[in-house]
Amino acid sequence: MENIIILGIESSCDDTSAAVLRDTSLLSSVIASQAVHEKYGGVIPELASRAHQQNIVPVVDTALKEAGITIDKVDAIAFTRGPGLLGSLMVGTSFAKGLSIANNIPLVEVNHLHGHILSHFVDLPDGELPHPSYPFLCLLVSGGHTQIVKVDSPQTMSIIGTTIDDAAGEALDKCAKVMGLPYPGGPIIDRLAKEGDSSAFNFAKPRVEGLNYSFSGLKTSFLYTLRDCVAEDADFIEKNKCDLCASLLDTVVDILVSKLIKAAKQYGIRDIALGGGVSANSALRARIQAEGDKRHWRVFLPELKFTTDNAAMIAVAGYYRYLSGELSSLDAAPIARYEEMI
Ligand code: KG4
Ligand code: ZN
Numbered sequence: 001m002e003n004i005i006i007l008g009i010e011s012s013c014d015d016t017s018a019a020v021l022r023d024t025s026l027l028s029s030v031i032a033s034q035a036v037h038e039k040y041g042g043v044i045p046e047l048a049s050r051a052h053q054q055n056i057v058p059v060v061d062t063a064l065k066e067a068g069i070t071i072d073k074v075d076a077i078a079f080t081r082g083p084g085l086l087g088s089l090m091v092g093t094s095f096a097k098g099l100s101i102a103n104n105i106p107l108v109e110v111n112h113l114h115g116h117i118l119s120h121f122v123d124l125p126d127g128e129l130p131h132p133s134y135p136f137l138c139l140l141v142s143g144g145h146t147q148i149v150k151v152d153s154p155q156t157m158s159i160i161g162t163t164i165d166d167a168a169g170e171a172l173d174k175c176a177k178v179m180g181l182p183y184p185g186g187p188i189i190d191r192l193a194k195e196g197d198s199s200a201f202n203f204a205k206p207r208v209e210g211l212n213y214s215f216s217g218l219k220t221s222f223l224y225t226l227r228d229c230v231a232e233d234a235d236f237i238e239k240n241k242c243d244l245c246a247s248l249l250d251t252v253v254d255i256l257v258s259k260l261i262k263a264a265k266q267y268g269i270r271d272i273a274l275g276g277g278v279s280a281n282s283a284l285r286a287r288i289q290a291e292g293d294k295r296h297w298r299v300f301l302p303e304l305k306f307t308t309d310n311a312a313m314i315a316v317a318g319y320y321r322y323l324s325g326e327l328s329s330l331d332a333a334p335i336a337r338y339e340e341m342i
Pocket of ligand 1: 013141143184282307
């Protein structure tokens with residue numbers, strides 16, 4: 001135990017979040033979600049950055065107060081540098097820099113995706129959760145990314161499989177939208193699918209080489225099914241909503257899990273973790289757990305509160321960077337795309 005205090009700040013998409021850790025122990029976590037996007041059926045970048053500007057001061061202030069920590073006790077400020085929406089990232093990055101200059105506190109930049117993966121190492125106040133051992137594989141599924149990542153250490157990770165088009169969450173959100181469901185559609189599909197028959201419809205599954213994913217064909221086949229059926233019966237979607245959701249979700253889970261099994265075999269790795277917003281999905285969690293039981297994996301499912309964007313995961317990733325002396329300079333600008341990120 002080093003007793004290092006890290007303040008984490010996350011603002012990459014539509015949640016403004018701050019968290020305080022003592023080493024890897026969570027002292028506080030505050031998330032302000034932005035309801036403003038719901039009526040548009042997706043995140044509107046300009047509205048997101050404005051909402052971040054309104055939220056960031058009270059969110060950080062509340063996180064420090066709830067942790068019982070004053071700013072002079074903070075050893076480092078960890079902020080999300082990317083990937084994400086540029087305007088949103090800009091708010092968190094600028095705020096972190098201002099706080100750093102004003103209080104003479106070192107800055108640590110964090111890759112948002114490293115945060116999702118390392119969320120498994122945040123310890124809760126009521127006890128330690130089991131941690132994966134290195135190397136482990138993480139299936140990272142969010143609204144913007146779908147990847148299998150081989151994690152060798154908190155800083156050394158390689159993407160061994162990735163989507164060549166849509167992300168899994170994006171596909172679910174888009175299919176939900178054409179069914180007239182509100183944004184984000186993933187959680188609603190999760191709920192409706194429980195009432196439906198997953199064998200009611202057959203949607204296209206991709207044939208992609210190696211460990212890569214594709215979801216655009218599935219999305220198209222879903223759209224065509226709806227178009228043809230609605231042409232015959234205008235109430236088709238309403239009558240079949242649960243079966244449509246169950247069949248769609250089952251296909252997405254099948255696609256995700258089949259490549260994960262392949263990766264685990266190929267690399268001989270049995271510590272398997274799940275991360276990102278879609279890892280809240282109950283069907284995906286149940287399937288990975290069942291595959292894990294069958295294949296003698298140790299399966300690590302994130303706490304539900306760490307599945308969607310949060311600053312605790314940014315703080316823990318920042319903690320490891322801080323320990324290895326990787327501090328950021330004040331000219332670290334936000335980076336919208338992962339590929340450009342070191
Ligand atoms: O990680 P995240 O909060 O933001 C990104 O970095 O993208 O992930 C958001 C995604 C959305 O596509 C949302 O529909 C999906 O996670 N999601 C879910 C569930 N909860 C959130 N998808 C399926 N089932 C859920 N329970
Ligand atoms: Zn995320």
